[in-house]
Amino acid sequence: MTSEVKPFRIEVPDADLEDLRERLRRVRWPRQLPGYGWDRGVPVAYLRGVVERWQRYDWRAWETRLNAHPQFTTRIDGQTIHYLHARSPHPDALPLILTHGWPGSVAEFLEIIGPLTDPADPRDAFNVVAPSVPGHGFSVPLEEGWDHDRIARAWAVLMRELGYEQYGAQGGDTGSVVSPLLGQVDPSHVVGVHINGGLAYPPIEPGDVEHLTDVERERLAAADRLRAVGTGYAELQGTRPQTVSFGLSDSPVGQLAWILEKFWEWTDPARELPEDAVELDHLLTDVSIYWFTNTSASSANLYYENRHATDDLEPGVPTGVAVFPTDPAIRRVLERRHRIVHWSEFTRGGHFAALEAPDLLVDDIRTFFRQFR
Template sequence: MIDKFWIDVSEDDLDDLQARLDRIRWPRELPAADDWSRGVPVRALRQVVRYWVDAYDWRRWEARLNAFPQFITTIEGQPVHFLQVHSPVPDALPLILTHGWPGSVAEFLDVIGPLTDPAAYGGDPADAFHVVAPSVPGHGFSVPLRDIGWNHLRIAHAWAALMDRLGYDRYVAQGGDTGSVVSPLLGQVAPEHVIGVHLNGGLAHPSTDPGYRPGDFDDLDRADQAKLAAADHVRATGTAYAELQGTKPQTLSFALSDSPVGQLAWILEKFHDWSDPRRPLTSARLDHILTDVCIYWFTNTSATSASLYSEPSTQLSAPTGVPTGVAVFPTDPAMRHILARTHHLTHWTEHSRGGHFAALEVPDLLVDDLRTFCRPLRAH
């Protein structure tokens, strides 16, 4: 059964959030901690919170989300929320989009229109998609998390069941972050239905990819040398969040579910560290980030979203034969010669702007890359 879904945060919940933001107990700040090297600076967070209180409007963003048809169904006992947006082009290609952490379906608000109705955005109707964008179990509105064991492979099986339930026999899987792991696995579990996989926003160090071989870092070109240096830095200074979420997600959740500023800081740090450092944090981007934060806050999913980190990760160990495209943005550590051992690469683009959250940061580039990748697939 598939039921319609409507986001409607109660006034009581909004009032409670406001009351909590009115009585923040700010921490003492460490000396010389104003450059993000020790985490989110107090001064920076004060500015964001002030914007949250004075300028951000949840109801406006709630309306933006509700402008798209939303539904909820149950797969393996788990509630699964999803957006399903039909293109005005009847024979458009079905596409399933998978977000990651600390993301949500709100990341896709700026790409759904151009993907489903390219003509309305100056594009070619032949590039149209029917879009399905589920909330990962335990994230956003796919709650409550009914049991443990929702790892990447199980999510891929659930997505295959969802697309079958929606009547899509032939489709493309796209994803970043968690989606960059789930989407190839979807191609593995449903190769007769997935005609292409498009990826962006992988975060793993290249040496942890199943395709890595000793010597893969010898004779790297300048671009891959820079990727390796950045990946080494992230591994040395920016992975504590994953260790904590992967080992003690319940303990962490007491702080995040009781303090909206704690939830904001936990998420804002990742948007700061993983986004294109050359692009300032504009009010438009901040609104989008705060919408993500609000979704985690109102759905109380700090623990259940973190639970995925404690599940055994599954990655492809050999190509499935499904054509795969990769859009590499400046903060991504992906190296073609390593990924080629585990993916059937037919498309590879290195972009000069953007970051980990491409759908939010550079929706134009992501949409164009996805269209280009899919054109040869449509004829088959």
Template sequence: MNTDTNNTTNPTDPAPAPDLVRPFRIAVPQAELDDLRARLRSARWPVEVGGQGWERGVPVGYLRELAEYWADGYDWRAWEARLNAYPQFVTEIDGLDIHFLHIRSGRADALPLVLTHGWPGSVVEFVELIEPLARDFHLVIPSIPGFGFSGPVAEAGWSSGRIAAAWAELMRRLGYERYGAQGGDFGSGISRALALAEPERVVGVHVNGGTTYPSAAEDDPTLTDRERARVRRMNTFMNEAGGYLAIQSTRPQTLAYGLTDSPVGQLAWMVDKFRDMTDLAKELPHEAIDRDMILTHVTLYWLTGTAGSSAALYFEEARAWGEEQASDVPLAVSLFTVQDIALRRDEERINNVVRWNDHDRGGHFAAMEAPDLLLADIRDFFSAYQVQDRG
């Protein structure tokens, strides 16, 4: 793997405060990997109603084959090395150790850019984008509190607003006065919240998937055909696959026992959502996202014990929900097929939308499904801010 971007630090770049930011390297004990494999090999499998496909959830045959590969074919050490090829750090903010990747660009006018993942994702979402983006940006890629190496979280209140405040402090510690923000899923809401908290420092926000849910009914005559398809997709999703939202928003602790104790249970829970939210043209999850990448997300949650605390972000968001505050910070929206359900009218009601791109391939997890398209959109949007707005 090419890691040239790790050695391109410009001597004029700000340096992290040494007393606050500590180097971090992933080094999972072999005993933990052995325990995972033993649990996978001794899993108990449920009875299945035949001939139903995915209608009732993940089919036993599909999951069993995937679990067997996880136990005997998947190579965590290769992915551990891939992540360790990039500089990683930990810093305590608001009582919690925040893990992040920090990759400096060799470009003199590079704009700092903070990238935020979603659920059931992790910093692994961005691995295909790191090297090409680092040619033009200083990259800061944090793990959301309660996810991966930023967790688990044992304190209530870590909603998007609080996470955004932590991101603002992180960027201050790294010496970045002005920067951009990008994200999808929870990352889009956190990026928008960061702009609301620091409108003088955030030069622009780019999101894939939007920041709102459609407010229009499917029979609204003012909708375009594409917009109507998005509203229809949202209604179908909520009726057929939206149960996880209710569970994670109301009973994350109850769910956490099964996810934390059973790797097969955790695998099923996350794979179900990867399939539901990826490109509708792909029948199986690994047809939309590389199988090993899916398993790396799942393994990261398992090894850090954060499946439960990551699910709890839905609980926190449900309780922090209030009147939406308008943002004047420039916002770019990239939508990837009808899997992204935002409507422009809703985004413009609360955001300063300056760019809108619709794509005919990809899905909800754009950084993994269509990284080339997402990369081009990010570069194009932030190119205007490279020189004049550099801190």
């Protein structure tokens, strides 16, 4: 451990809570063309109801729940890194670093930390490390240059600081890229990588299509639809992250809508509304973290950085893939960049698996890592 490691507690000032309540009371609602649902964005009538819930939402209860897990900050490569560090009561627990994505936060791991650290079978136990991605949550302020590769290298330093010689890596969304990169930059210490929730369009090559199963064809069609109508946010964050942030950092309702749309679009397609897939207060906790830390610009910056970077990933450490509905995962395509030794497909859940199907995700993580204990 270095001298820069400091205990940390989330303590949002009362004044910030009152400011949020006042802004929610004073929201100026936009006009909406009649007769449209979600196809033009978040409907005004729907968002009004979520804002009413946010006004009654108890941040302090969720702050207490987050603070139940030991938290720290450290400095790595000039950057403040915040992380949860939940140690297992079992002495032979395998260290596991979890990486969230955008618009996620460490709050999305609240349902899985307990089952991972203290399972019924001690042989499945993990010591969980869950950092806030630089520019997200409490890993601020941010300087330029923090792309996926640099984050992976910082995670390797963090795990070394914590004294972990052998460890696993798991992640969804951003974590589905950072975790394999971590295995590539620290292969002598990473025993295995487990991923879910990748959103990148599959890099199909000539000859791939004829080998696709019916399910894979459906995934590819869904990925085509997403690329056609669901990537505007990424274009804005990847080209003008500062400009879009003015509305998001000044209006909590703007920040809420920006994130809520992704929960509608990326959660289990069998669920009609975001709160049918994810507990609404848990979703509001995630949005509140972005709001209270004022990280709309710094979190969007990751898209800009990676637009100007290349993730040169080659098959390396053993990798497990959990495929949930909305994941455009095709095994023969992913095997070009990953040494896949474990593959699971589920019909329940979605992109935010740790929130939507924590039981399935935890069980798959346990199953994959048993071979490395």
